[in-house]
Amino acid sequence: AQKVTQAQTEISVVEKEDVTLDCVYETRDTTYYLFWYKQPPSGELVFLIRRNSFDEQNEISGRYSWNFQKSTSSFNFTITASQVVDSAVYFCALSEAYSNYQLIWGAGTKLIIKP
Amino acid sequence: DAGITQSPRYKITETGRQVTLMCHQTWSHSYMFWYRQDLGHGLRLIYYSAAADITDKGEVPDGYVVSRSKTENFPLTLESATRSQTSVYFCASSVSGGAVGELFFGEGSRLTVL
Numbered sequence: 001a002q003k004v005t006q007a008q009t010e011i012s013v014v015e016k017e018d019v020t021l022d023c024v025y026e027t028r029d030t031t032y033y034l035f036w037y038k039q040p041p042s043g044e045l046v047f048l049i050r051r052n053s054f055d056e057q058n059e060i061s062g063r064y065s066w067n068f069q070k071s072t073s074s075f076n077f078t079i080t081a082s083q084v085v086d087s088a089v090y091f092c093a094l095s096e097a098y099s100n101y102q103l104i105w106g107a108g109t110k111l112i113i114k115p
Numbered sequence: 116d117a118g119i120t121q122s123p124r125y126k127i128t129e130t131g132r133q134v135t136l137m138c139h140q141t142w143s144h145s146y147m148f149w150y151r152q153d154l155g156h157g158l159r160l161i162y163y164s165a166a167a168d169i170t171d172k173g174e175v176p177d178g179y180v181v182s183r184s185k186t187e188n189f190p191l192t193l194e195s196a197t198r199s200q201t202s203v204y205f206c207a208s209s210v211s212g213g214a215v216g217e218l219f220f221g222e223g224s225r226l227t228v229l
Contacts, residue, residue: 004157037218045158045205045220091157102173103218105157 003027004094006106013082014114021077021109023092029053032096034068034075035103039089048090051075079111087113118142121206121221129229134193136224138206146209147189148173148218149181151202158205164189196228 005024013019025034036048049059051068059066063080079086092106119140128134138147145166150158150173160173162181170181178200180192193200203225207218 043203043223045207045218047217047219050217102160102163103158105159107155107157 003104004092004106006090006092006109008109009107010110010112012112012114015084016081018078018080019082019111021079021090021092021111023075023077023106025073025075025092025094027073027094027096029096032094035093035095036066036075036077037091037093039091039108041088045091048077082111082113084113084115087111119206119208119219119221121204121224123224124222125225127227127229128196130197131195134196134226136191136193136204136206136226138189138191138221140187140189140206140208140219142208142210142219143186144208144210144219145186146211147183148207148209149179149189149191150205150207151175151200152205152223153202161191161204193226196226198228200226201228202226 003026007022011019032053034051037045038048039045049066056068065078067076089108089110091108093103095103122137148163149161151161152158159175161175161179162170162173164170164183167183167186170183180194183189203223205223206221209216209218
């Protein structure tokens with residue numbers, strides 16, 4: 001069974017639209033970490049955020065925001081006023097004690113921002 | 116510049132040949148990782164290393180060999196390449212154990228096995 005599900009394979013929006021990337025996870029642990037990484041067309045993965053399971057506060061960083069809800073096992077990522085430079089593949093990942101804290105990755109969501 | 120570098124960036128080889136992908140980091144991070152990325156699978160961990168001379172299997176280790184004689188280097192060897200090993204390979208490093216900390220990735224090595 002998928003432990004990290006990114007159901008949206010590809011999303012295409014017009015520049016300046018808001019867009020939300022979904023991430024649903026499964027874990028038995030009470031202590032775990034959730035991550036988002038960005039993979040631009042150049043290929044190198046870039047860390048965006050880490051969240052631990054005890055901190056459900058939403059986080060905002062500029063145009064980026066993350067909504068962590070344990071009740072629905074979701075860690076969604078929203079880009080406000082999207083820009084062409086946001087075009088990339090975005091990965092959600094889970095780290096848990098049960099898996100020796102090795103990252104378990106979702107399949108990724110390809111985000112296309114059209115000018 | 117400091118960072119994590121992979122070589123070669125692109126490699127074409129034939130079935131049965133041995134291939135080594137190199138990874139070098141300048142941060143002295145304890146942990147290093149090798150992932151492969153295939154369409155629809157996200158990233159899958161091949162091997163990781165907690166320190167020099169300490170390595171462990173990940174999710175998909177079969178057909179791969181690693182070594183880590185020095186903290187900064189973590190080569191990945193395909194002893195007898197198969198077509199199913201055609202993929203993009205990413206090396207990463209991290210300060211802290213497992214994946215609690217941020218991973219820093221190389222640019223990737225695209226391997227094609229004919």
